Amino acid sequence: MGLTNKSVGTGAIDNGLIIKKETSSDRVIALVGNPNVGKSTVFNELTGLHQHTGNWPGKTVSTAQGVCNYRGTDYIFVDLPGCYSLLAHSAEEEVARDFICFESPDAAVVVCDATCLERNLNLVLQVLEIIPKTIVCINLSDEAERKGIYINTSKLSELLCTPVIQTSARDGAGLENLLDKLIYISCSDSVHCSPLVKYDPFIEGALEQLIPVVNEVTNGKINSRWLSLRLLDLDDSLEKSLYRFLGFDILDDPQVSKKLTEVQNYFKSNGISERSIKDSIIESIILRAEKIYKSTVSVAKESYNARDIKIDRILTSKLTGFPIMFFMLIAIFWLTITGANYPSQLLNNLFTRLEVFLFNSMSDVGIPLWINDMLIGGVYRVLTWVISVMLPPMAIFFPLFTLLEDLGYLPRVAFNLDKIFKKCNACGKQALTMCMGFGCNAAGVVGCRIIESPRERLIAILTNNFVPCNGRFPTLIAIISMFFIGSGFGIFSSAVSSLFLALIVLLGLIATFLVSKLLSSTILKGIPSSFTLELPPYRKPQLGKVIIRSIFDRTIFVLGRAAAVAAPAGLLIWIISNINVGEISLLSYLANFIDPFAKIFGLDGVILIAFILGIPANEIVLPIIIMAYMSEGNLMQIEDLSMVRQLLLDNGWTWLTALNVMLFSLMHWPCSTTLITIKKESGSWKWTAAAFAIPAICGFLLCFMSTSIFRIFS
Amino acid sequence: MKITGCMSDLMQGQRGRVTALMSENNIRRRLQDIGLIKGTTVERLHTSPLGDPVAFLIRGAVIALRSEDMSAVLVESEI
Incomplete structure (x- = not known):
């Protein structure tokens, strides 16, 4: 879930690549490498930017650029998507190839994984064929050292006719050396060296x-x-x-x-034949890489990856693979729910007290009552609800998920689930984009670029919304704890909530499979394309960095976006609940108008309006429902969830309504950010409309079914 | 003794040497990109819970392949 300001903000989708050179002495440096070699970490360390990093191939799906000033020169680094080769066949590899070939960067840095150098050399050789001014940066050298892999860099440098340096970008080691070599290489004339690869x-x-x-x-x-x-x-x-x-x-x-x-x-x-020409070209490169590797790398022990293989056998075995996955999901939810309860309460109390104080002091200074009521009852309440309900779970969920990501567990999830995706004629990497969707569906949609086949990519885009994003989790959690497990905050009840939540996610997963299958047998017909998925070595996550990154880059950003939407939405809801149409407020009028329709699906008019008004951000759906009900009654303050529960019960909610709201929250139209992203990614209004309609139809259908079943039996 | 089969015939932990790539176009290119050419040694590591895909050690990297793609790669192995 590469969720950062950059990945889902306005700059999320690269509109072609425009490099901003400030002065002519600026140097443009292309950063290339295989997927998952720590390229983004090198980039972040050099430029101080926070490109989201994680331990799975295909993290960087769009290019990022950043500046690093070193000894008076600005180096503009362009972080290209990871690729195995420049003989492009996927959209992201094309981006990398076109930049290296046609944007004439002043130099290139090929980032390599020290623990898997042989495969990386393939790309090094291809880049060197185009840009002789290339530095080979062997990253993750600390990891290689631990595994007993020794690389003779001076010999490698001699063989490649270009500087080779070792780095361990996570600790910033070796990066200064890299910059020194950059100065050297970008000032000197390119060294003439006979072609590195001799073909047949x-x-x-x-x-x-x-x-x-x-x-x-x-x-x-x-x-x-x-x-x-x-x-x-x-x-x-x-x-x-x-x-x-x-x-x-x-x-x-x-x-x-x-x-x-x-x-x-x-x-x-x-x-x-044409095929033997192609084969001969690539084979020459690989054999050359193999030769260079053999003469420069020595491995102390054959079984350097034995530990990873052992872990993999447990995490992906027939017996334990799926139970562990489900258990991890529940564990994350449990930690999130349990951990978020107390701070949520605390924030809520604080905001309630502040509300009284603000209201009184504004009256004291003579602000008219209606303005005061509009600001406090409208804007303030929705805003503070969003903060107190959203912030704590996010601040726990994001770091936890980032830990799993850094550890390298997510590709194993894709590995475990691939066969089901294959049965649906889709791609196993869809599991990775779904994981991104947990953070934010818009990020998940951008992430779909890691899927090579356009047909399978579209399927992944259209179904991403079936994964409840972080904007919907708190709503689901709140409803579960209000209606399904009583009000206790004990360990037991949060365990039941987590299980409940996990089941909802499972339902979303099933919907993803069914809809993927349906799409690939109707409008997106086709057979599954080939699939190669790299399972990277497990890496120890950097705890401190994970927490800081996920809180600042993700939590604050997502919360900021939600708050920016919540304030005007609060105002709007206050206005429509205070403007009267005849006897009743405009809000009640609208709610009454669609109420009969909503009732068919076991919802009510207010709920449906809240989902419609919640299009800019799912976070505000529940606050709008509460506000709308409150504007009709005389309730002034909400102190805890049990009062919300009472309010909802007073307005005719039953456990069936609660269930339907959860189902509809899981499956309804995507938020506007996601829709805009889908338009950009698919380039078509038709598919955007499909992405809007498909989950909505599923949601209506499911609510209709649950309501009908309930009515038949009661 | 050497026997020839496809990648999916390898047993867990068994190694094989690629003798021919039967796949076409894109997947052929993709397999070549990860270093799978005639002469490459592969080792079958572990199998996904549902039996497909299977993870292989290929030139130092762990790569998962689907059964269709595996069956298009011929390998010879010692028994």
Whole structure:
């Protein structure tokens, strides 16, 4: 759940990549690397920004940039999405490739995982083919050391003809060295080094023919060896990007097309298929990487990852895999509910006392009663409710979830659930985007970029809302504790609440599977595409950083957004409950108007209006319901949940109403932020409308069913 | 003795050497990107609770593959 200001704020969706160079001496540095090698940590340490980090592949789904001033020069770092190769096939890999190839950064830093260097070298070699000014940053070197992996960096540097440094970005170790090397490399002329990867003779022969022509046609704007190589196995996406960059179609150039035809004819006459060209290119790179790895890395003990494998066998076994998952979910909810009770009460008491004080002092200074009532009864109450009910659970839930994320547990969840997703013709990585949805559905929707197939990505986007986000949790918790487990705050009752909440989440999961299945057999027909999921090594989370990051980056941000919506919503609800249409208030009028419709689903007019007014933020749904009921009665203050319960009971709530509100909260239209994000991500109003309608229809259907069943039996 | 089968035939903990990649287009590229080419050694680690996907150790990284993709990779192993 990469939920930060950046990931869901206004800058969330990259509108193309525009690099802000302040002066001509600024240096643009591309930060590349395989997924989950600590690239974002390097970026954060260098630029002081808080790009959200976590231990699972595909965290950085959009590019971020930040500035680091070192010895008088501004270095603009661009954090590119993680990729295994530059022979792009997913949307995020395309972003990385296009930036490196066509934005001509002054230098590149390839961040590598020291514990898995061989695979990383594949990308290093590919980047070096394009940008010779590349620094290889071997990160996580502390972890490698613990595992007994020794890397001979000077030899590696010699073999790659480029600086190689070791870092442990989590503690900031080695980063100064990285910056020093950057100064050196960006000032010096690029060192000439014979090509790092020697391809098979038939490829090298073709390159010999192509390079001079390509060089002439592109005017040296692009590395001609690299481009010639790509021309041999050109794909559509690269062809399009090339066209944008060069301003003409290189295949239309008579010289290039003549040479290329010659080369292809030669291949054909020698029985060399298109596939063997592709294979030969990639195999040469991998074999080169393997050779370099073998001559520079020594491993003290073969079984350096034995502990991880043992843990994996427990967390993903037939017997214990699912129970552990469910137990973790309940444990998180239990800690959240238990931990949040007391501070919630405390905040509520504080706000109630403050309310009296504010009301009195405003009357004392002569503020007219109606203004006073509007500010206190409208704005203040909704705002403080949102804070006292939302803040404590968030401040506990976010750090807990971040811990799981840092630990590396989430990819195991995807691993466990993949078969069900496959049965639904969807992608197992959808489990990861759903986890992001727990924090915020908008972040979950952006996160869907980690899914390669556009069809499966759309399914994940359309169903993300079935995961209750952090804006809906407190509502669910409040209703559960009011209606289903009595008012006690004991250990037992919070355990029951957690179980209840976990069941609701399970229901959301089932809905996700059913709707995914339905979508993939109707409007999004298709078979599941291939799937490779990396299970990263478990890492010890940095407790302090987790707490600070999740509180400041996420909690405060989400709360701020909720509060910004809550204040005007409070005002609006006060206004419509105080403007009269004939005998009754506008609010009652509207509520009465849709009441018959709402009753079909076991809800009432006020509840439905609250869900509609709650479109900007789900957090304010329950406060609006309470406000609306209060404006009709004479109740002045809410001291604790039992009074809310009484208020709701007085307004005709039964446990069925409570159940339906929970079901509808789990399944109804997404909030406006999520909808806007879906529009941006899918690029289509049609899919945005579908994302609005699908969960809403499910919610109405489910409420209708529960109400009908209840009515039949009573 | 050496026997040839596909990746999914490997037993837990057993190693194999890739002899051929039968998959096409995108998945072929993706498998190659993670270092799965002719000659690569893979080790079957653990299986997901529902039997699919399966995690393999490939060039130092743990990667999960679905059964369809596994069956398109031929490996030879010692018995």
